[in-house]
Amino acid sequence: MILRGPQRPDLLCDETLADILRATAADCPTQIALEWHDQRWSYTQLLQEAQHLAQGLHAQGAQVDGVVGLWLPRGADLLISQAAITLSGAAWLPFDADTPIERVQLCLNSARAQGILTNRERAQALQKLGLTAWAIEDLKALPRSNLPLPAAQPNSPAYVIYTSGSTGQPKGIVISHRNICHLLRSENAVLGVQRTDRVYQGFSVAFDMSFEEIWISYLVGATLWIAPPTIVSDPEALTQQIKQQKLSVVHAVPTLMALIDDPLPGVRIINLGGEACPEALVGRLVRPGRLLFNSYGPTETSVTATLTALQVGEAVSIGLPLPNYGVMVVDDQQRLVPDGEIGELAVFGPGLATGYLGLPELTASKFLPNPHAASPEEARIYLTGDLAKIVPGGPVYCLGRVDDQVKIRGFRVELGEIEARLAQEPGVGAVAVVLRKIAEVDQLIAFLVPAAGQTLQVAALRQALSLTLPSYMVPAVFEVLPELPRLPSGKIDRKKLQPSAQSLTQVAASSEPRNEDEVALWAALQRIVPGQSLRPEADFFTDLGGHSLLAARLVSLLRQQPAYANLSVGDLYRERTLEKFSAILRQRRTHLQQKKKSVRLPVNRWRHFWCGLAQACCLPFIVLWHMASWLAPFFTYHFNTGEPGDSIPVAVAWSLTVFILVEILSFIIAILGKRLLVGNLKPGRYPLWGGTYFRFWLSEKLSTLAPIRLFHGTPWLNLYLRLLGAKIGRHVFIDNIIVAVPELLTIEEGADLGSAVIISNARVSQGYLIVGPVRIDQGALVESNTVLENHTCVGAKARLEAMSCLAEGVQIPAGETWAGAPARATSRLTEVLPPRPTSSFVRQIWLYTFFALGGFGIACLFFLPVFPVFMLIDALDAHYFDIFEEDVGSFFSFGFFFLLSIPASALLVLLTTTLTGLLRKILLPTQVVGRWPIQSGAYLRKWLITRILDASLETLHGLYASVFAATWLRLMGAKVGRHTEVSTATGVIPDLLTLGHDSFVADGVMLGDEEQRGGWMTLKPTVIGNRSFLGNGAYVPDGSVVPDDMLIGVQTRTPPNEAMKPGQVWMGSPALLLPAREGDLGFNASLTFRPSKLRWLSRAFVETLRIVLPMSFVIATGYLIVQETIPYAEEEQWGMMTLALALAGCLYGISSFLLVVALKWLCIGKYIPTARPMWSPFVWISEAVTNVYESLAVPNFLDFLRGTPLLPWALKLLGVKVGQRTFLDTTDMTEFDCVTIGDDCELNYSCGPQTHLFEDRVMKIGHVIIGHRVSVGAASTILYNTEIGDDVQLGSLTLVAKGERLPAQTAWEGSPAAPVA
């Protein structure tokens, strides 16, 4: 019987795949085509990127009608490359990512491929085999070109797919554009995939069902969500992602869907194919509103030939032919069999391939003339080799294979090919390979009979097959038999070939170790798990029966070898297969070999003393200038008021003028001081506390004078850095940077740097100041919260992701993406942006002007409210007290002004917040999601808001971490839920921020950091769920959607959205999912989440005091100083006045610090380890002390002492136990008495012991004990309840987790800290 699908001539078009893609890109240019991790490509971007690669391919020699191999790991690059090959006019020949290189070589040679598109690593391996291979990284780096590309014709080959061949050689099937384009239209006429669909992309491109996913989506303009490799074989994760990503179309093999135990309510189309569909599955998957299809088709007929919508209660069939296709069932003479009779299924129609590449005889035997053809498209039939029957009128039932072809994991395998390959091995007499179910999973089993007098080594056979066959074709079990069972005809009786009980539990013999690390690992494993088969792909835990004690024994055994001394059991838990674990061993060994053992330089006491003395001499001048920025305008205002006839507006104008002049002068002093006094530092190692160190310190202190914070994210910052000696190219964007040695920083044209980038190119370690260059090459991207140590380089167009640390000497190759602390290469792709926007010279001038006015304007904005305060105090004093004019003594005068300043300070806060809020609401429209050039108005608005928030962190510091913080953020435009606590968050774009109720944002969180690169700013909304916790210093990029009840740990980068589920705990960079969080300590909700009104009022009262009193102290001090110095000015004794101001400024700094010391001891006493709920007075008072410490003592005094021998002494007064000669470049300490630091330690910039955390709204305080001679890298955090042994070294951006005890003389790095070899 012949069965024909509907006749649809409209689906037969003269077109190519490139035509389809171009048409869709023209039809819906902005529609998202691809999603891969957190990146998206519109159809325009997909086409542009593919065209760029196609130009490269064409330039390298790819030609129309030629064949180009495609061998890349799963991801967007793979799909873009596939499209690129078709745009270049060539046909692609795809390979699965884990295909052995020998098979790749075989197929490329067989197809006479012009080359292969792959990545650099594989390209090098292929080139060594004499093959032409092009690395995608190189093609991407080529300049863009608009030259027209040659076009393929509809009859040109579109792709070649190799399937298993029974002769032992794989056979290539050539599919033309006409074939496949018709299939796309024909199949979708039944499936009905639409532009609004979101389609799951999970198939390997080497499997032609991937066409249904990829190219049907391209045909209609749907969005493809590319599944990460970890998802495609993990049913639980897949289920989660299908729901989370709101996918509506899923194409899958039935065995995968059988593992999904979820109704998947959002999926409207499921298309099963690739293997037989069990009936039981139909009942589970059918649901109202969903179409469940079963598709059938050999590769030779272009993916699919028949299709049916499955219904519950109906026998599973393969349905009816697709439009324009036809099927028939024939006998072994190719004659039609009667209706309902079983025979071989033959397919005809416009999807039939031309034939097998280079195999005319095989082609002739499988593709036959169709004696029943009714049109030219039906001229040939293809004999599928499948047994089938057609009931009258259809449908078609598939009943198995005529030959010995099987499907395993979706791949079609000729058992004969494996048998032929095994038969070539020495010693093999007879062989039969069968497919059997072992533990409900289809497995290949090889039955072997040795040749006479020979013995067979199973391990050798397995290894030989692994070299030439893909992994799915290597049998799981090899069974050696004395003879094979035979039928009377002499043929092998395959039904009798069943695995023995022994073979079910059999493990194959060990393979030979391939390198010295595997030798060490194999030797250790033979002791730990004797008798087990050791194969590179074996999993220690599942294949070798490993458990925690065996893991500990293995690691302990390996650690006895010096090369692996720092191995950790966590390495084995992370890299469970022997191959990957041995790669870790290699990494540790080579690292050790490369690392030169550095010897600590003992601190010279005299050098320490003299350096300290020199620093102490410089400090008054530095403090004076720092004070000048607010004392000078303060003085100016009062100098111009108080007399009859004085004009307050004039005084305000003079005061503001002086304020801006001082700010400008600060830049000049910083630059001239650096260039004239300090000079340039050269790379090298210099003794700590020596002359070079002193110059470095002075340079750093001078640079802190310049108020560069006003110009973050502007070209002024670049100019300032250039003036300090840095080499900054054109079109460089820097948001916010801290550079230790500017003259050793090179940033090349077009590079982008995010926020809080620390260039730690001078750091103190082992008694030395280690100085070296840092280079960021052309077009590179360094994201926010990153640390780059000396002698590092970010290559051209490379990317260092946020919250990463590039350790000393590490260089990122061009084009690569690295992430984590310490940074490692990742496979994540960077979303392709439109070309860099350009701006005219006039526009550039306007931008410089805008940023200058904006920067100083915001500084004035936060200074302006001080004038009403002055007026209020002056008016009260003039009308009622007249203290300013009376000589009542400094102490009384200060006390009086302090009391007057209390209401005035409250007024100041109120005015500042109101004024800022009003300006923000009136002048700045709501920020919206999207992408804009960084010269655009949208960027300028965002810049202004960011500067306002940054300035508020200084002036309104006390507001943060208080009951008023949420209101302040709401005023700025954020959506903040009830009972949410917010501390000093940075990077916030309020309009795009949603904080759920009961959430907690700890200190220093970078929340909603936007992307600025390639001349574009991209804004996305950021959502933090209810009751979620963001730990100190956490990094949350914009676009993050943190689910409810999450805990993002300290110094942690949030994982991609699709990885996060409610209730999880993530820690580190890259973030690790932790199994559980510490349980709450049983405090009543009234002390944690739901305080009584009285408690709320009490906390508000304490926090109001903490906001107002430090300001009152500043204002009162200012009045006292003015009162004392104005007489000199009135008598025009300017020298005396300057001296008096300098003295007063220094005294002010010291008294700010002493005030905090007094407050700390009076209000807290000695800090001891404890756990107190957030709504308890102890916490409010402790936070108040911390706040005053951070807002008064640090900026006015302690900050200047960083890097001097004076800082340890100052901290001792607060209760910190610090040893002798310890170098501290940080003031980040809170519960002072809980910190112990030994002798000769080195704590670099912005690192610190974190002696408390607020998890679950309970303030848990514990000790941090740091031994002697410990070095801590920049931006590292040591959490409480930790003990760091003597001589330990911690790298930059390292996180030492709670409860760690790091043994003496070890080195650690990373977040969380892991041993360094």
Next chain:
Amino acid sequence: MTRKDPPLLVATWPAQVPRPCEVPCVIQLHHSGPKTAQRASIRKVLQEVLQSWDCTLPWKETPQGPIHPQYTISVSYTATSVWLALHTSSKLGIDAVVTANFPELISVSQTYLGPSATQSILSHTHPAKAFAREWTVLESNLKAHRQGLSEFPAQLPQLEHTVSWDTTEGIAITVCWSQQ
């Protein structure tokens, strides 16, 4: 069915298993197969036990083992047996190891159990036995806190109850749990 002190319900499968009340119940399944087979078998046992308690709620598989909305589950495997512990408290851990001496005992002990435990093991008349005891205490506690093994581990809060014993087959077992 045997009872430990403090009372702990220990059953060898197949057996009638009473619901855990104040103390966990522990089920021993003799099984010498590969770990995948052991895993499958102990899950069948778990299913039957839950059914016998008329508990219809399914458990969920996670990389850290099965989790159940009503009961906390902990499983430990040795070469010849599988041990399953169930309790209603939020923290429960079980660990079983075969008592045996091995060359790296001291180094493993120093790295993972700490100096004082090593000293105590070495001064014991039967160090392998003492090691197995200490090891199962550490591992069961880590499991109860859902923490992984690590070098020089942090001191975890001690749970309210820890029960250790040895079987006649030379297996050391520790179960620890909290009351709540």
